[in-house]
Structure formats: C-alpha cells, structure tokens
Amino acid sequence: MFRLAAAPYRCLIALIAVLVAGLAALPAPCQTAAPALRVFDPALVDKTVDPCENFYRYSCNGWFKRNPLPADQTSYGRFTELAELNRLHLRQILEEAAKPAESRSANEQKIGDEYASCMDTAAVNKLGIAPLQPELDRIAALKTPAELPALLAHLHNIGVNAFFGMGSNQDFADSTSVISFYGAGGLGLPERDYYTRTDAKSVEQRQQYVAHVRKIFALAGEPDAQAAKDADTVMAIETRLAKASLTVTEQRDPQNLNHPTDVAAFSKELTHFSLAKYVTVVHAPAAGKANDMEPKFFAEFNALVADAPVEQFRTYLRWQLLHAYAGTSLPESFDQETWNFYSHMLNGAEKQQERWKRCTSRIDHELGEALGQVYVARYFPPAEKQQALEMTLAIEQAMSKDVDGLDWMSAETKVKAKEKLKTVMNKIGYPDKWRDYSKVEIVRGDALGNQMRVHEFDQARDLAKIGKPVDKGEWQMTPPTVNAYYDPQMNNVNFPAGYFQPPFFSGKEDDAANYGDMGSTIGHELTHGFDDEGRQYDKDGNLKDWWTKDDEQKFTERADCMVKQYDSIEAVPGVHLNGKLTLGENLADLGGLWLAWLAWLDKAHDSHLDMAAKTNGYTPEQRFWIAYAQQWCTQTRPEQLRTQAQTNPHAPDEYRTNTVLQDLPEFAKSFSCKKTATMVSPKACRVW
Numbered sequence: 001m002f003r004l005a006a007a008p009y010r011c012l013i014a015l016i017a018v019l020v021a022g023l024a025a026l027p028a029p030c031q032t033a034a035p036a037l038r039v040f041d042p043a044l045v046d047k048t049v050d051p052c053e054n055f056y057r058y059s060c061n062g063w064f065k066r067n068p069l070p071a072d073q074t075s076y077g078r079f080t081e082l083a084e085l086n087r088l089h090l091r092q093i094l095e096e097a098a099k100p101a102e103s104r105s106a107n108e109q110k111i112g113d114e115y116a117s118c119m120d121t122a123a124v125n126k127l128g129i130a131p132l133q134p135e136l137d138r139i140a141a142l143k144t145p146a147e148l149p150a151l152l153a154h155l156h157n158i159g160v161n162a163f164f165g166m167g168s169n170q171d172f173a174d175s176t177s178v179i180s181f182y183g184a185g186g187l188g189l190p191e192r193d194y195y196t197r198t199d200a201k202s203v204e205q206r207q208q209y210v211a212h213v214r215k216i217f218a219l220a221g222e223p224d225a226q227a228a229k230d231a232d233t234v235m236a237i238e239t240r241l242a243k244a245s246l247t248v249t250e251q252r253d254p255q256n257l258n259h260p261t262d263v264a265a266f267s268k269e270l271t272h273f274s275l276a277k278y279v280t281v282v283h284a285p286a287a288g289k290a291n292d293m294e295p296k297f298f299a300e301f302n303a304l305v306a307d308a309p310v311e312q313f314r315t316y317l318r319w320q321l322l323h324a325y326a327g328t329s330l331p332e333s334f335d336q337e338t339w340n341f342y343s344h345m346l347n348g349a350e351k352q353q354e355r356w357k358r359c360t361s362r363i364d365h366e367l368g369e370a371l372g373q374v375y376v377a378r379y380f381p382p383a384e385k386q387q388a389l390e391m392t393l394a395i396e397q398a399m400s401k402d403v404d405g406l407d408w409m410s411a412e413t414k415v416k417a418k419e420k421l422k423t424v425m426n427k428i429g430y431p432d433k434w435r436d437y438s439k440v441e442i443v444r445g446d447a448l449g450n451q452m453r454v455h456e457f458d459q460a461r462d463l464a465k466i467g468k469p470v471d472k473g474e475w476q477m478t479p480p481t482v483n484a485y486y487d488p489q490m491n492n493v494n495f496p497a498g499y500f501q502p503p504f505f506s507g508k509e510d511d512a513a514n515y516g517d518m519g520s521t522i523g524h525e526l527t528h529g530f531d532d533e534g535r536q537y538d539k540d541g542n543l544k545d546w547w548t549k550d551d552e553q554k555f556t557e558r559a560d561c562m563v564k565q566y567d568s569i570e571a572v573p574g575v576h577l578n579g580k581l582t583l584g585e586n587l588a589d590l591g592g593l594w595l596a597w598l599a600w601l602d603k604a605h606d607s608h609l610d611m612a613a614k615t616n617g618y619t620p621e622q623r624f625w626i627a628y629a630q631q632w633c634t635q636t637r638p639e640q641l642r643t644q645a646q647t648n649p650h651a652p653d654e655y656r657t658n659t660v661l662q663d664l665p666e667f668a669k670s671f672s673c674k675k676t677a678t679m680v681s682p683k684a685c686r687v688w
Helices: 008-021 055-066 078-097 106-119 121-127 130-140 145-157 200-219 224-243 263-269 275-282 295-307 310-325 332-345 355-366 368-379 382-405 411-422 447-463 511-528 549-567 583-606 620-630 638-647 653-662 665-670
Strands: 075-077 164-170 178-184 260-262 289-292 425-429 485-487 492-496 570-572 634-636
Touching (some): 075 078, 078 106, 078 634, 106 355, 121 332, 121 447, 145 275, 145 310, 263 275, 382 492, 549 653, 634 638
C-alpha cells in the first residue's frame, strides 16, 4: 500500500551524495521508511490491562509506548500517523512539480511554483510586509462609515474574516436552490465563549490574546504604546461581536440558523451599512433569496457601525488583515508569533512544525484538487475504490434492516427513514469532475500574492453558485485528506482516498478488522443523516419535519441519555464535556459501530466464519472490537484537551472508545465482562 521509500540502492546512492557533496539532507523519499501500519495490530495490545476495565488502554498502550507525543504536535494519533505519511507522499509530488520544466502540466506548474514560493523563507523575509502595504493603505484611507461596505467587501474577497461572513449555500427550505447566506464572524479567538467565560484560565487566555495582537501590531511597525492601545480596541470590538453571536452548541441546531429573507429586506435591516454597496464590490447578487443566519448578531453589527469611531474600524480591520496572512506568507517573526499563541499557548505545542509540512498543508488547502489529482493517480487504484464502495453498500443494507427492527419508531416514520437512506449518495475517493484552476494565477516568488489570488478565486467560485443548480458532485475535502463527512443538505457521504489505507483499511486484512475500523466510520457518517441535526432534513436535503410527534419525543428521550452520559465526563480538571455539543458525533459513533457490527455479522454468516477460531490469540469478535479501539489511539496535550472540550463537537478519543463500548452488551459478551465491570454501563444508551 505505502510507496514512500525508493528502492534501497537509490537511497544508498543519495546518502553517498550527501556525504560527498555536502547536500543539506537526504531526498524526501529516503528520509522516512514506511512503517508497517496495520488495521488490527496485536502488538499494540497491553495484556496487563483488564479489557473489561479500560478497553482503550488495553487496546492502545502498546501504541502509546511506541509513539511519544512529538513536540510539534498538540495531539498525535492514528489519524495523524496516516496524515503524516500522506503528507510525505504530497511532499514528493510537490518537490517534483517545483522543478521548472517545460513538460510540467498547468496544474503541476501551479502546485510546484506555489510550493516553491512558500518554501522560500529568504524571499518572504526580505519582502517583509511590503506585499500587504497596498491593503494597509486601503484601510488607512477609510474616512467615514459610508466607505466601510466597499472596503469590507474587498477584504472579504481576499480572505479577511472581518465582522461577518457572506457566501453561498443551499436554501434550507429548498435544497435544489443556492442562495446568499450571511453569518456571524470576525473573531480571533476560537469561539464566542472565549470572550465571556469568567474562570481563571479563560481570563488568562484573553490576556494572552491581547498581548498577541499587540505583538503583531508591533511587528507591523507600530510603536509599543500605540500597539497596546490598538490591541485593546480589537478586543473590545470582538467581545461586542462575540456576545451577540450564537454559542457553538446553539449553532448545531439548523433551526437556529434558518432565518429566510431576501437581499432587499435584509438590506433594510442594516440601516447604517449599505448592503447595496457591499454586494456590488463583493460581486454577489443584489436581489433574490437570502438567509440571515444570526439576526441578533447583525442587529449588533448595525449598531456597532452606527456608534463606533471610524478609527476603531481601521484598527480592527488592520488586525484582521495581518491575522489573515500572518503565516507562511509573512516574515518568520509573524509566523512564529502566530504559532506561539494559537498552537503553543492555546493548545500546548512545544515546537513549530517544519516549514515543508506547513507548506504542503497549505497547497493541499489552496489547490487541493490539482494536487489531489496527482495523488489519486499514484496511490488510489480503482480496485480499492470498488472495495470501499462494496463495504459502504453493505453497511447501508445493515442500516435498512436495523430501522425495521427499532422498537421505539412507528411504521410511518420508518418508511420515511428508509426512503432517506435509499437516496443517500455515496462518494468514494475523489470527484468525478476535477476543479478547474485555470483562472488562478500562481507567480513563483510571490507567496503572499498567491495566497491572495487563491482567496479571490475561491470567493468568486463560491458566489457564482448563487442562483445556479446545485452541484452534488462537489467535494468539501481534498482527496488526500484522512477524514470523512456527511452533508445533510446534499444527503451524501464522502470518503476521501487518503482515508482508505492502513491503519484504517487494508485489502490484506480480514473483514473483522476492516469492518471494526473503517466500517464503523462508514456507519458513523451514515448515522449523521439521522442524528439530532441530520434527522431534521428529509431525503431531499430540505429542513423539513418528517417525524411523528411521538417518535420525535422518543428520539429526544434516548438522545438525552447520551447528553447526560457525556456531560459527566471531566476532560481536564474543572472542564467537563458538553453533551449537547458532542451529541451528534456521539450518536454517530455508537450508531456507526453498531451498523458495522451488524454488516460484519451478516458477512461472517454468509462466509461460514468460525467464530470460535482464534487468530493471534483473538476470536473474530474480539478482533472487531480491538480494531475499532485501535483507530482511536491518541496522545493529547492537556491544553488541547481543554480546547477540544470547549469547542469541538467530537469527544476526546478515549471516550469515543470506552463510553461507546460501555453501551454495547455485544462487546461485553465478546470479552466475558461481568455486569459490574467498568466497561459495562449500568444504564446503556441507544438510539440507532
């Protein structure tokens, strides 16, 4: 599966070249040998731990011993393990593409020159903030609030997240229609509650944030006293915006984000901000349907425009501009300071990732399908795509049977649920039609300009969707990504090519391992269509109630069991998980693993698998559960755990293992766990 390392003799020749010619380092393919990753790995099991007391430690302690947390990571697990290997694949592709040659394709020129520009720190440092000066001058020229709409539209076009966000999305009421969406934005801290929590750690983080903003202003040339004053101004404006914003938990309910209007009516609400001027410059429709996602926020934004001094707008916009580009496009001093606050202070990283890693991730983000097209051709053969599709179809069939057997759901709602399941679109690996980047200009040596032009391209492409038919073939993740997602309005599941590799999937391993691991992920994404958020959309992706009132009440009662279950978990001292925030993912974890179990049992039955036979000392059932647990082996810093508990809809990986398995009697039976064991919940939760 992994094709990272060149043949041994090629790396030996490269080593000789390093010694003789004094080269800086070995070529990328020779630096790291491909580890033998497995979906089920008995060597990772710690038999000194009772599986009925802590199955996560039982399954993962061997992995923890092999994999101390790297200094440049805030967490490191099996997902990171594969993502890092994929990043080595991408590095090799990019370094080859970065070599100027007439034979390069248009896409190879773009990804290669963008990578070379990002890697050229000497050029970036030499240019300083000069590439941003025209934009800084544009902000400095703001004289009156009447000029703000045109300026803000321009800044949004170049990727500056100031005040609010505007883009295209499917109409909640009619998923075939793409309309204008206006949403809250403009915050520099992870989410709104960072501005409002009163505990000592949150107060400290706000102080650190103000100090960070001050340092960025100082690096941009402001005197210390002015930088300190401006940082306070930024904090005051962002706090005001934050208090008017929805919480991350409130944002999970689409009903809270559904406020249909039209551009003309929305414009009348913004009495101090000319939406007409804004849409003209941003190149968005001046009429037609729209969604005001957070009316309370926009009322406060309108008041802010009316009463805040113009000089405060200039200060805030200057910060947002610097913040947007203070990574690999600006000198290392900006890059380092940004890492210091966001990665080190907030999330505990001890060392910044190497430049090539960050540049590779940048190209994957900016030109992901151009890069992904090369990646897929090398690393995702058609046979693997077919295997993935077959597993997905098997788990969908298991879900259909499971719905039939639900004792709490009425026959009427079951019919609607199965109709929705039948219309789910399965997208495996990569898009059928690749994105066209011909309009993106990439100039070698212009790292900041390249980033700005990519933002302009993405913004124009997004806004051009408004009023046009929905493209159901579009992807929100790039092909090399080690992740997956369900889109409730598209009603489709999406599994990028980068995911279908060990340690999550392998054609060389048995079904028990593959279904326990990748199968649970497929089931997870399918279950999202029926979690507390996804269940509110019908088979066509419309936000429409298709449940009977009685079934809805029964669903809520069962879901509340999981809310309380996860609320009781203390991620770090003094910080509990938010059961409502993580509910959708928790439902998908439990439901997805159950569906994978059912699908695997069907396949095992059809193949007459001997359930008593042992491989590596484990029965097929035990291998299924261990493979599930081993996908979550993860080392995480306490700072990252705190951030995750406060902002992330996913529970930490330990609880995605133990808490899920505690609710499944089938697991306890496989390991002969007593009813009093820790891994057996006295009150098991179950929805799907």
